[in-house]
Amino acid sequence: MRRTKEESEKTREDLLNAAVRIFSEKGVARSTLDEIAKAAGVTRGAVYWHFENKTQIFEALHERLHRPFVDMILEDLEKDHPEPMVQLRDLCIQIMLDLEKDEQRQQTLILFFMKSDYSGDLAPYKDKHREKKAESMRLFKRYIEKAKKAGKLNTQADPELLTQCISCFMKGILFEYLDNPEGFDIENKAPKLISLFFNTLELEKH
Structure with missing residues (x-):
């Protein structure tokens, strides 16, 4: 259970780190969740597990x-x-x-x-x-x-x-x-x- 929580937290951090790169390169409006997921090495479903949309990622950052x-x-x-x-x-x-x-x-x-x-x-x-x-x-x-x-x-x-x-x-x-x-x-x-x-x-x- 602890490992699962740690893995979930790591995935969230990976998504945020990837979002910084994608948002910086393309701007928030032109970025997609698919691009963020790909840059983080996770599925789109993993993105939705942590964030509902791009603006929620922006606020989390x-x-x-x-x-x-x-x-x-x-x-x-x-x-x-x-x-x-x-x-x-x-x-x-x-x-x-x-x-x-x-x-x-x-x-x-x-x-x-x-x-x-x-x-x-x-x-x-x-x-x-x-x-x-x-x-x-x-x-x-x-x-x-x-x-x-x-x-x-x-x-x-x-x-x-x-x-x-x-x-x-x-x-x-x-x-x-x-x-x-x-x-x-x-x-x-x-x-x-x-x-x-x-x-x-x-x-x-x-």
Whole structure:
């Protein structure tokens, strides 16, 4: 029974991995379940065992991308760190270093970040994915609020604005890396860039 469950979970992961490749190559609208099944090395029936349609696969891919990220932040927020902004800096660096080691995550990010226009059947998912993004932003904001409460930031510092600044900066690094992984040494550059950015936030203490 356990083996059957493990096999089922592996099949689901294989289907999601295959879907990333097919969706990226052809677009979600022009992709078919048959193509995804063939790329995963399974039958069409195996696809329907796990997913009703392409949009359900699309949503499952986004959840697989989003949920571990949120869980990572929630676990980190449980730690009692004396310097919340340093804690947030280290988290941002770790996110980038983990990405460099995870090709599937890279390909999924490219799909959602660069190749999805949320048209047609995908339109209803645009607001859902925006809400998930907002969830991540709220979690980042908690670090800044902790820092401000602990006197580590200027009392006039705007947590909302700083959260948006960090989000935009991280997106910039992501785009540069995903657009040209061979030409952007994320393992070397990301820690330096992120540290430089957070050093500028030291000005907010005064």
